[in-house]
Amino acid sequence: MSKQNIYxxxxxxxxxxxxxxxxxxxxxxxxxxxxxxxLPDLHGKAVLDIGCGMGQHAKQYADMGAGxxxxxxxxxxxxAYAKEHxxxxxxxxxxxxxxxxxxxxxxxxxxxxxxxFDYVEDFAGLMRKINLLMKEDAKFVFSMSHPIVTAWDxxxxxxxxxxxxxxxxxNLRNYCVEGRxxxxxxxxxxxxxxxxxxxIINALIGAGFIIEECQEAHLSDEMREKYPxxxxxxxxxxxxxxxxxxxx
Ligand SMILES: C[S@@+](CC[C@H](N)C(=O)[O-])C[C@H]1O[C@@H](n2cnc3c(N)ncnc32)[C@H](O)[C@@H]1O
Numbered sequence: 657m658s659k660q661n662i663y664x665x666x667x668x669x670x671x672x673x674x675x676x677x678x679x680x681x682x683x684x685x686x687x688x689x690x691x692x693x694x695l696p697d698l699h700g701k702a703v704l705d706i707g708c709g710m711g712q713h714a715k716q717y718a719d720m721g722a723g724x725x726x727x728x729x730x731x732x733x734x735x736a737y738a739k740e741h742x743x744x745x746x747x748x749x750x751x752x753x754x755x756x757x758x759x760x761x762x763x764x765x766x767x768x769x770x771x772x773f774d775y776v777e778d779f780a781g782l783m784r785k786i787n788l789l790m791k792e793d794a795k796f797v798f799s800m801s802h803p804i805v806t807a808w809d810x811x812x813x814x815x816x817x818x819x820x821x822x823x824x825x826x827n828l829r830n831y832c833v834e835g836r837x838x839x840x841x842x843x844x845x846x847x848x849x850x851x852x853x854x855x856i857i858n859a860l861i862g863a864g865f866i867i868e869e870c871q872e873a874h875l876s877d878e879m880r881e882k883y884p885x886x887x888x889x890x891x892x893x894x895x896x897x898x899x900x901x902x903x904x
Contacts, residue, residue, distance in 0.1 A: 659753045660775060660847050663709070663731035671842045673737065676710060680883055686873050687770060687799055687896055688713070694869055694900045696795050698722040701765035704789065706754050706798075707772025711738025711747070717768075718744045726760070728752040758785045765791055769798040771896065774806055774848040777836070779856070783863035787903060796865065796901040802872060802894045806850040807831045810839030815889060826892035853897070865901035872897055 662668050675681055691713075699721040708714050708727025717725045724746045729735050730753045738749050752759065754769075754776055767786055776782050786796060807828055808814055815823040834851050851859075860867055872894035880887045889895075 659730060659755055661730050662843065662846060663729075664733050665843055668843050668846075669731075669733045673710065676712075680886065682886075682895060683712070683771070685879060685887070686875055686890070688716075690871050690873065690896075690898055691768075691770060691797065691799055692716070694797050694871065694898060695720075695768070696766065696797075698766065702726075702763075703766045703768065704728070704760070704764040706757060706767065706769040706786075707775075708738060708749065709734045709770075709772075711735075711742030711749065713768070713770055714738065714747050714749075715742035715744065717766075718747050722746065722766075724748075726750060726764075728754070728757070728760070730754070754782060757782070758788065760789060763789055763791045763794070765794050767794065767796045767798075769800075771799055771801065773798065773800040777849055779849070779851055780859035780862060783859045783865070787864045790903060792903060794903065795868075797899070799896045799898045800856075801848070802897045803831065803851060803853050803856070804828060804893045805895055806837060806848060808839070809837050810841070815892070823889050823892060826889060856897070856899075860899065860901055861904075864904050866904045867899055867901055869900040870898065 676683055698717055700723040703717045703722045703725045705714050705727045708729050711727055714725045714727040727749045732751055735749050735751055767790055807830060812827055812829055814827060816825040816827060817823055836847055837850050838845055838847050873896040875887055875890045
């Protein structure tokens with residue numbers, strides 16, 4: 657099974673690093689505020705952050721009182737940044753593909769992941785592995801790109817626009833065709849996987865989860881009006897989908 661490590665590509669890493677560190681970005685303005693509201697109390701808890709990237713979330717969880725945080729990621733560059741900028745005594749980082757997550761061999765009070773599961777081919781298999789890494793009363797809270805977004809195959813414009821560039825409609829094609837999407841985005845041949853909302857939900861149920869909460873990304877009109885070029889499309893489609901699960 658293929659494991660893409662695009663974040664170790666110099667061009668891709670630089671693009672991600674600079675946009676993630678920009679004061680106004682999709683992670684800090686949309687993803688993180690919603691995800692944080694869905695988390696349980698972290699005090700003293702053992703947390704696993706899958707696809708921790710540059711470590712911003714791991715540091716947040718440590719600052720929120722987590723007993724320990726383990727951040728895993730496939731990318732050596734992302735982890736090097738995390739170790740340099742987002743370390744603490746109770747955070748450890750490990751280079752590990754999510755496909756091999758079972759090798760951790762210990763159980764956690766909270767498993768979390770932000771915008772990483774788009775990259776896994778066998779989503780249902782990964783959900784089963786994650787379930788086994790959780791203590792009986794543990795929670796699993798994650799975000800991923802919304803299926804309306806991952807349906808895009810690069811062969812059509814993501815938006816229909818007015819002559820002045822204003823986004824009129826979000827375009828959607830082949831939503832019902834699941835599988836790999838290989839597109840030119842930042843670099844040639846960027847790959848991620850599209851699956852429908854029902855596939856995601858059924859994979860969670862099949863892996864032994866109870867879905868406690870689901871959210872779709874939302875943003876205030878004020879932010880959209882302030883940053884129309886970046887956030888204008890969020891009125892038409894939710895960029896991300898979020899779940900909080902317990903074990904059934
Ligand atoms: C969009 S970034 C998100 C990073 C971080 N969670 C955040 O919210 O800032 C996606 C991350 O997933 C990681 N990733 C992609 N494929 C992976 C895989 N197969 N196993 C583990 N991590 C992977 C990338 O290296 C990258 O750090």
